[in-house]
Each structure stands twice: as structure tokens, then as C-alpha cells.
Amino acid sequence: MSTYDLIVIGAGIVGAACAEQATAEGLKVAIVEPATVGGGATAAAMGHLVAMDDDPAEFALSRYSLGLWEAFAELPAAEFSRCGTLWVASNDDELARIPDKLARLTDAGVVAEAVDAAGLYELEPMLAAGLRGGLLISREAVVYPPAVARHLVDLALERGATLHRQYAFRLQPGGVVLQDGGKLHGPVLVATGCALPRLLPGLPIRARKGHLVITERYGQRVNHQLLELGYADSAHGADAASVAFNVQPRPTGQILIGSSREYDAADADVSMDMVRMMLQRSFRFLPWLRELDALRVWTGFRPVSTDGLPYLGRVPGMADTWVAAGHEGLGVTTSLGSARLLIDQLLGRPTAIDAAPYDPARVAS
The missing domain is CATH 3.30.9.10 (D-Amino Acid Oxidase, subunit A, domain 2)
Incomplete structure (x- = not known):
């Protein structure tokens, strides 16, 4: 059994951002993704980086994330275009x-x-x-989301992350069992979008x-x-x-x-x-x-939570299990902010914005 500081299940743009942020903090990370990196909801996104202001919590997360996207303005693969x-x-x-x-x-x-x-x-x-x-x-922009997801995963791999090209068959206390029966040990972050209920049935999508x-x-x-x-x-x-x-x-x-x-x-x-x-x-x-x-x-x-806000945080009733999912059409915009918010919580640090509106405990059964 291999042991990690974090096991990220799902390599869409949200999971990729979480893996990249975790490795930037020096964590030993495993990424579990059987399909194309950025090939699910990420590949069906327009890539608009937009401050949506209709809901205060949605607005706070999108504004926070937009500031983080500035680091990608010069990345050729991102096709970053400040078209407004x-x-x-x-x-x-x-x-x-x-x-x-x-x-x-x-x-x-x-x-x-x-x-x-x-x-x-x-x-x-x-x-x-x-x-x-x-x-x-x-000042708003557009990017090419699948390329950004691949770039984030590549950064994580360069820092020592491992990519497991398998399905996560089931969660177990202290880790995850893979499709071939192999086991990974450590805290788990589920970022599987629409497939979230397969591993976390208490969180509706x-x-x-x-x-x-x-x-x-x-x-x-x-x-x-x-x-x-x-x-x-x-x-x-x-x-x-x-x-x-x-x-x-x-x-x-x-x-x-x-x-x-x-x-x-x-x-x-x-x-x-x-x-x-x-x-x-x-x-x-x-x-x-x-x-x-x-x-x-x-x-x-696109994965929609029960109230339109993503699930970002510890899963109630499950030790060392975290979730980042349910972003619907704002997953690209809010991916970087979601990752920072999640990893800060994982490390026990104060978050840059209030994390309470995204706490999965608000709906978990």
C-alpha cells in the first residue's frame, strides 16, 4: 500500500488545480484519473473567466479566483485572452x-x-x-480549459505527484481501493464532478x-x-x-x-x-x-449541487475525506480559488474568503 499526504480522485480542472496546489505546498500527492485529463466537464466548458454576481458566495469565490488566474496570462497553452x-x-x-x-x-x-x-x-x-x-x-478573459488542466497536472507531476490511470473503485477508512485491487493510503479528495455520488452518495449532484x-x-x-x-x-x-x-x-x-x-x-x-x-x-x-x-x-x-454552490471541504462523518465538486458552469473560473480554499482547510490554515457557504455539511445526508 502506497501512502500519500493527499489522494486526488478526478483530474478535471478542479481536481487538477487541487493537485497542483497540494504539491506546491510540498505534499506527497496521488492523482487517480482513468480517462483523459480535463476530458469531462472541463472539455465542455467555454473557458470564460467571469465574476458572476448573482449570489454573494458565488461572487466571492469567482472574484477570489480571478485574481489567481493572472498567473496564467503569459502561458501559451492556456490561450489566455483578455477580451473582456x-x-x-x-x-x-x-x-x-x-x-x-x-x-x-x-x-x-x-x-x-x-x-x-x-x-x-x-x-x-x-x-x-x-x-x-x-x-x-x-479585464475579464477566456482560456482553453483542457490545456490548463493538463498544465496543472504536469506541474504536480514535476513536483513528484503520481498519476494512477485507474478508477477509484471504493473509498475505505484511510484511503481508496483502485479498480485492480491496489490500495492507496492517505487523506482523500473526491473531485469527480457528475460521478461524485458513486463514491459519496450523501452529496447529491x-x-x-x-x-x-x-x-x-x-x-x-x-x-x-x-x-x-x-x-x-x-x-x-x-x-x-x-x-x-x-x-x-x-x-x-x-x-x-x-x-x-x-x-x-x-x-x-x-x-x-x-x-x-x-x-x-x-x-x-x-x-x-x-x-x-x-x-x-x-x-x-456539468455537475450541479443542490443549491448551486460547490461542495468544498471535509465530508461530514468520514475521516480524512474531502470534496471539491458541484461547480456547474463556473468550474473553470472558480477552480483555482476552490483549490486554495480546499488546501488551506486541509492544512488547518485560515482561508482567504469565508469557506462556510461551500461546506458540504450544509446538505450532506
């Missing part, structure tokens, strides 16, 4: 939301600027006519399917990450299926198109009905997207 975020108001009701959103952001130290209709079209001349205004957050479309390379036609101001209604809604306008310029000259959300989807197959709904939503804001060719359409499942 432009929230678009399509009607007067959405325009009326801007002052409150702007106040929340600026009160927290986020640099943001309201723009009227004329300013909106100066920033994005190719938007559809008739939009009412927007909110610009110029609901899988939410999403579709993404990426175009061929057309050069720069969009300058900012674009979202409709009603995006949060879709993101946090309870509807079985929903779509929202979310378009992102990639440094490659491609355009990444989201976003869709489906609960209770039975498989990972592409649903052309859902893709059509998503594209029609995008065409309302960018009609010329109809002229472009899609290179790829794919899906993934």
Missing part, C-alpha cells in the same frame, strides 16, 4: 438591471462600465440593430447537459465575450431545458457559441433540436453567424 465581457441589454427591462449589477461589481472592486446603445455599437459594430445598451467588464458549437477560423469578428443580461435567468433556472446568448471570440480566429442547459438528458448525443434553439438565440444578436460554417458540435455534463 460585454453584457448586452436587448430591451428596456434588461437595461434597467444594469445599475444594480454595476453597483455590486464596483462595490466589490471590479472595474465595470455601463454603456448606452451608441457605446455598445462602438464596441461591437456587428451586433444586431435595436439593442439598448450594455455593461463592459474589460444533478448532471446538466450542455451543447457547444465552434466555427471555422474567420478572423476577428467579435471583440468581447458576449452575453445577454438575461443569462443568469437561464443559468440558475429550474427549467428542464433552456438556452441563452453567449458567444466568445477565440484567439484562433474561431467563434465559440453557447449556451444550452438540459436536466435529465439520457445520453451525451448531440440534440439538433437543442442546437437549433441555441443558434437561433445567437442569431437574434449576431445575424451574420448564419453565414459561418461550424467545425464541431459537442456536448458535456
Whole structure:
């Protein structure tokens, strides 16, 4: 039996960040991941680094994480692009939301600027006519999540971590049993996303399917990450299926198109009905997207906790067992902050932000 200071199960971007942070602290780490590093929910993420302000705890974690992402600005593999975020108001009701959103952001130290209709079209001349205004957050960025996950795992391996290409068959007191019967001994961190209930059935997770479309390379036609101001209604809604306008310029000259959300989807197959709904939503804001060719359409499942906040901390009733999962669409943004929060707790140190809202004890059965 091999003994470690921490056994990280799952190498999506959250698990990878936890492993990297643990090795940076000098811990002896094992990573258990049978599939492609960053190949699950991480590969189905748009990679938007965004301060979501609809929930105070979500806002605190995303703001904390955004500061940590600055270390990746010069990493070529990350495809870090500070394109900024432009929230678009399509009607007067959405325009009326801007002052409150702007106040929340600026009160927290986020640099943001309201723009009227004329300013909106100066920033994005190719938007559809008739939009009412927007909110610009110029310092926000996008990254390529699977490459970042691989980079984080590589850093951990360079510091002496070991990668076990097996399933974690079950947890046991003091460690984990692998698929081949081998045992790893030490504190365990479960970061398996939608598969979390297999090892930790007391922590409910609901899988939410999403579709993404990426175009061929057309050069720069969009300058900012674009979202409709009603995006949060879709993101946090309870509807079985929903779509929202979310378009992102990639440094490659491609355009990444989201976003869709489906609960209770039975498989990972592409649903052309859902893709059509998503594209029609995008065409309302960018009609010329109809002229472009899609290179790829794919899906993934994002893990949603019972209350929309991730589980970050010690698992109640289980000795030396920790969890980092349930981030849904904010896993990329909050991965680095989640890892710091988790490892600080593991080491018994004060955390940079209040960890109580993410304590899995709030829902554990």
C-alpha cells in the first residue's frame, strides 16, 4: 500500500488545480484519473473567466479566483485572452438591471462600465440593430480549459505527484481501493464532478447537459465575450431545458457559441433540436453567424449541487475525506480559488474568503 499526504480522485480542472496546489505546498500527492485529463466537464466548458454576481458566495469565490488566474496570462497553452465581457441589454427591462449589477461589481472592486446603445455599437459594430445598451467588464478573459488542466497536472507531476490511470473503485477508512485491487493510503479528495455520488452518495449532484458549437477560423469578428443580461435567468433556472446568448471570440480566429442547459438528458448525443434553439438565440444578436460554417458540435455534463454552490471541504462523518465538486458552469473560473480554499482547510490554515457557504455539511445526508 502506497501512502500519500493527499489522494486526488478526478483530474478535471478542479481536481487538477487541487493537485497542483497540494504539491506546491510540498505534499506527497496521488492523482487517480482513468480517462483523459480535463476530458469531462472541463472539455465542455467555454473557458470564460467571469465574476458572476448573482449570489454573494458565488461572487466571492469567482472574484477570489480571478485574481489567481493572472498567473496564467503569459502561458501559451492556456490561450489566455483578455477580451473582456460585454453584457448586452436587448430591451428596456434588461437595461434597467444594469445599475444594480454595476453597483455590486464596483462595490466589490471590479472595474465595470455601463454603456448606452451608441457605446455598445462602438464596441461591437456587428451586433444586431435595436439593442439598448450594455455593461463592459474589460479585464475579464477566456482560456482553453483542457490545456490548463493538463498544465496543472504536469506541474504536480514535476513536483513528484503520481498519476494512477485507474478508477477509484471504493473509498475505505484511510484511503481508496483502485479498480485492480491496489490500495492507496492517505487523506482523500473526491473531485469527480457528475460521478461524485458513486463514491459519496450523501452529496447529491444533478448532471446538466450542455451543447457547444465552434466555427471555422474567420478572423476577428467579435471583440468581447458576449452575453445577454438575461443569462443568469437561464443559468440558475429550474427549467428542464433552456438556452441563452453567449458567444466568445477565440484567439484562433474561431467563434465559440453557447449556451444550452438540459436536466435529465439520457445520453451525451448531440440534440439538433437543442442546437437549433441555441443558434437561433445567437442569431437574434449576431445575424451574420448564419453565414459561418461550424467545425464541431459537442456536448458535456456539468455537475450541479443542490443549491448551486460547490461542495468544498471535509465530508461530514468520514475521516480524512474531502470534496471539491458541484461547480456547474463556473468550474473553470472558480477552480483555482476552490483549490486554495480546499488546501488551506486541509492544512488547518485560515482561508482567504469565508469557506462556510461551500461546506458540504450544509446538505450532506
